[in-house]
Amino acid sequence: MEPSFLPQGATSDTVALAMGNPAVEALPWDSLQQAGARALALPRAHQALQYGDEQGVPELITYLADKVSRTEGILVAPQNVMITAGSTGAVDMIARLYAHRTGVVLVEAPTYRDVLQVFRDQHLRLVSVAIDDDGPMIEPLRALLERLHREQALPSVFYTIPTFHNPGGITASLERRQAVIDLCQQYGVLIVEDDVYRDISFDKKPPPSYYALAGGVGVVSVGSFSKTLAPGLRLGWIVAAEGVIQTCINSGSLQMGGGANPLVASLVTEYCQQGLWEAHIDGLRELYGERRDAMLVALAAHMPPDVTWTKPNGGYFVWLTLPQAVDGGWLAARAKAAGVLIAPGHSFFAEGDPHTRHIRLSFSYAQPEAITQGIAALAGVVRDLTEGA
Amino acid sequence: MEPSFLPQGATSDTVALAMGNPAVEALPWDSLQQAGARALALPRAHQALQYGDEQGVPELITYLADKVSRTEGILVAPQNVMITAGSTGAVDMIARLYAHRTGVVLVEAPTYRDVLQVFRDQHLRLVSVAIDDDGPMIEPLRALLERLHREQALPSVFYTIPTFHNPGGITASLERRQAVIDLCQQYGVLIVEDDVYRDISFDKKPPPSYYALAGGVGVVSVGSFSKTLAPGLRLGWIVAAEGVIQTCINSGSLQMGGGANPLVASLVTEYCQQGLWEAHIDGLRELYGERRDAMLVALAAHMPPDVTWTKPNGGYFVWLTLPQAVDGGWLAARAKAAGVLIAPGHSFFAEGDPHTRHIRLSFSYAQPEAITQGIAALAGVVRDLTEGA
Numbered sequence: 001m002e003p004s005f006l007p008q009g010a011t012s013d014t015v016a017l018a019m020g021n022p023a024v025e026a027l028p029w030d031s032l033q034q035a036g037a038r039a040l041a042l043p044r045a046h047q048a049l050q051y052g053d054e055q056g057v058p059e060l061i062t063y064l065a066d067k068v069s070r071t072e073g074i075l076v077a078p079q080n081v082m083i084t085a086g087s088t089g090a091v092d093m094i095a096r097l098y099a100h101r102t103g104v105v106l107v108e109a110p111t112y113r114d115v116l117q118v119f120r121d122q123h124l125r126l127v128s129v130a131i132d133d134d135g136p137m138i139e140p141l142r143a144l145l146e147r148l149h150r151e152q153a154l155p156s157v158f159y160t161i162p163t164f165h166n167p168g169g170i171t172a173s174l175e176r177r178q179a180v181i182d183l184c185q186q187y188g189v190l191i192v193e194d195d196v197y198r199d200i201s202f203d204k205k206p207p208p209s210y211y212a213l214a215g216g217v218g219v220v221s222v223g224s225f226s227k228t229l230a231p232g233l234r235l236g237w238i239v240a241a242e243g244v245i246q247t248c249i250n251s252g253s254l255q256m257g258g259g260a261n262p263l264v265a266s267l268v269t270e271y272c273q274q275g276l277w278e279a280h281i282d283g284l285r286e287l288y289g290e291r292r293d294a295m296l297v298a299l300a301a302h303m304p305p306d307v308t309w310t311k312p313n314g315g316y317f318v319w320l321t322l323p324q325a326v327d328g329g330w331l332a333a334r335a336k337a338a339g340v341l342i343a344p345g346h347s348f349f350a351e352g353d354p355h356t357r358h359i360r361l362s363f364s365y366a367q368p369e370a371i372t373q374g375i376a377a378l379a380g381v382v383r384d385l386t387e388g389a
Numbered sequence: 390m391e392p393s394f395l396p397q398g399a400t401s402d403t404v405a406l407a408m409g410n411p412a413v414e415a416l417p418w419d420s421l422q423q424a425g426a427r428a429l430a431l432p433r434a435h436q437a438l439q440y441g442d443e444q445g446v447p448e449l450i451t452y453l454a455d456k457v458s459r460t461e462g463i464l465v466a467p468q469n470v471m472i473t474a475g476s477t478g479a480v481d482m483i484a485r486l487y488a489h490r491t492g493v494v495l496v497e498a499p500t501y502r503d504v505l506q507v508f509r510d511q512h513l514r515l516v517s518v519a520i521d522d523d524g525p526m527i528e529p530l531r532a533l534l535e536r537l538h539r540e541q542a543l544p545s546v547f548y549t550i551p552t553f554h555n556p557g558g559i560t561a562s563l564e565r566r567q568a569v570i571d572l573c574q575q576y577g578v579l580i581v582e583d584d585v586y587r588d589i590s591f592d593k594k595p596p597p598s599y600y601a602l603a604g605g606v607g608v609v610s611v612g613s614f615s616k617t618l619a620p621g622l623r624l625g626w627i628v629a630a631e632g633v634i635q636t637c638i639n640s641g642s643l644q645m646g647g648g649a650n651p652l653v654a655s656l657v658t659e660y661c662q663q664g665l666w667e668a669h670i671d672g673l674r675e676l677y678g679e680r681r682d683a684m685l686v687a688l689a690a691h692m693p694p695d696v697t698w699t700k701p702n703g704g705y706f707v708w709l710t711l712p713q714a715v716d717g718g719w720l721a722a723r724a725k726a727a728g729v730l731i732a733p734g735h736s737f738f739a740e741g742d743p744h745t746r747h748i749r750l751s752f753s754y755a756q757p758e759a760i761t762q763g764i765a766a767l768a769g770v771v772r773d774l775t776e777g778a
Contacts, residue, residue, distance in 0.1 A: 029434035045418035088646030117641030252506030257477030
């Protein structure tokens with residue numbers, strides 16, 4: 001039996017570069033234990049244990065509105081914030097309430113693999129636009145929207161990961177962001193910005209969010225405690241126009257179940273109000289920055305010259321492009337046999353991978369020495385496959 | 390400001406008979422606090438804080454499989470159980486994955502108000518069948534299904550609350566349950582049985598669940614910790630055929646977010662494994678039984694003779710039918726002014742209330758003396774309205 005706190009498929013002998021799990025060292029179990037004890041003491045316990053306000057625990061909403069206002073230099077009011085059941089609950093809710101107007105959702109190619117099934121479960125049609133190192137490619141996006149407009153199949157929603165992209169590792173430039181906003185406003189497309197990695201920046205502050213750039217109009221910004229605190233909390237939030245928040249509050253799931261995870265939200269409120277979260281994020285930048293460095297150094301040292309990769313300034317992921325002869329799925333299978341878990345790239349494309357020469361590497365979970373060793377082993381497998389081809 | 394652990398709209402001066410909140414006295418905050426401390430101690434904390442298995446925390450699944458097997462006298466295996474984000478998460482998931490085959494969902498008239506919007510948010514068409522004191526009315530159900538079959542608009546799913554109905558307060562008889570299963574099997578309709586009140590029985594054990602009667606075929610049984618532990622946990626489960634559980638595991642939301650609420654599920658596992666939950670449920674039967682008695686005694690003592698009501702053997706609710714001249718919404722407004730909060734009946738009907746002479750009374754939240762006083766005041770308002778008519 002594997003220790004169950006390892007990501008699926010990982011054992012203590014393998015190097016886990018496949019999953020987007022935070023580092024074990026990054027889970028502040030002791031502070032959260034203390035916050036839990038406070039959340040479950042009277043009188044707060046009664047609030048934490050009953051049905052909660054649909055919008056979420058008010059103190060956490062206020063805290064998040066302040067934090068986003070402060071870190072992004074914009075004015076976010078409590079009525080612009082709502083607590084959600086992780087970013088999953090947020091994206092699922094926004095898709096349910098906003099994507100069925102046309103039934104079409106635009107995503108990036110590549111995009112976050114697991115979100116694709118969330119849209120498909122809702123019987124939505126997926127279309128995609130390519131990204132490069134600077135974000136969504138504007139001329140292909142313009143041509144796609146023009147064509148879909150002619151076909152009366154415009155997307156209702158553009159799901160995008162502008163900052164420290166999963167799986168791409170890239171960050172959309174300010175110019176690209178502005179061009180995306182212009183196009184989406186022109187065609188009436190709601191931008192759903194999955195910004196869960198924004199706080200994990202290593203080198204410089206990323207460009208302003210779509211929400212900030214668009215002045216809060218036509219954008220839903222999705223945040224999460226999963227990457228910067230703990231995924232097991234299942235807690236996230238959205239920042240959006242007041243009308244969007246009200247539509248979400250009035251949705252069936254919220255009316256039926258009350259606000260998202262009141263007990264956990266109370267615990268996280270206790271944790272955040274002591275200033276622990278922002279200090280923890282500072283530590284994460286250092287922890288993950290070191291792992292990013294270890295991965296980039298090892299890639300440069302060991303990979304054959306015809307392999308290329310992105311150089312992320314934050315987040316969890318590096319995106320690799322393999323030599324023509326090497327298939328990502330094939331590499332993943334061979335790497336697993338060599339003790340290295342990686343994510344083959346084809347599943348990150350909504351409309352099929354034009355070439356399957358991609359893999360995603362995560363530097364969040366494995367320790368730096370393991371990353372170094374894992375990349376060396378992976379490079380050996382790539383060489384074997386290249387030479388065998 | 391109202392103390393925030395009162396249900397919405399309630400103040401310390403009002404009698405809260407409107408909402409389905411558990412009693413404040415029924416929230417074991419201290420035992421849950423201790424369970425939380427254990428769930429957030431190492432090594433379990435790392436498991437509780439990471440992404441969880443899509444099916445849920447294995448120890449809780451085993452516990453629930455054992456409990457359902459034991460209390461229902463059937464064999465439920467762990468592969469028949471899945472942890473969900475409350476009953477809301479369960480119903481939303483099943484609707485998303487199973488109701489779009491035909492796009493039609495059958496509900497009872499009346500039914501649980503807040504579930505209607507969950508189905509509507511998914512753009513599903515709602516049809517309804519009347520219930521009486523013995524459950525769904527079989528001949529109307531047969532006629533409805535025959536007609537929908539002719540119209541090629543059969544429901545994919547029948548959402549039903551067989552035991553201690555919300556809002557009806559009634560329990561479907563064994564004969565009705567068997568007839569419902571026969572009809573649903575004949576027309577290929579999946580029964581989604583919302584059985585969240587089953588454990589709160591006062592007088593005698595309710596009939597077997599649809600899941601038990603159908604031998605686990607064609608039925609998804611939905612359970613929850615909201616009514617017997619705490620709604621703020623947002624934790625529930627389903628019992629279903631292994632194929633259904635696998636379909637849910639493979640759905641987008643589970644693949645994206647991992648299993649439902651790992652931290653809370655770990656906490657509840659700790660609580661349940663000490664035998665505390667089943668002892669707590671025994672206490673709830675006494676607590677809520679006393680409140681049911683207080684309500685029925687007060688109704689008999691104070692209500693005019695042309696008012697009738699159901700006599701629940703368990704659960705949280707009594708369903709009242711008013712004299713012809715009295716509208717439920719009108720009564721609710723007048724009662725609120727007199728300090729009594731009640732739920733008008735019209736919103737519990739998917740296709741409109743044929744007559745609006747209904748209200749739902751909840752005996753779960755208010756204390757027995759308050760219930761007695763509240764019903765006396767409510768009866769006074771009914772008399773005023775009847776005489777004024």
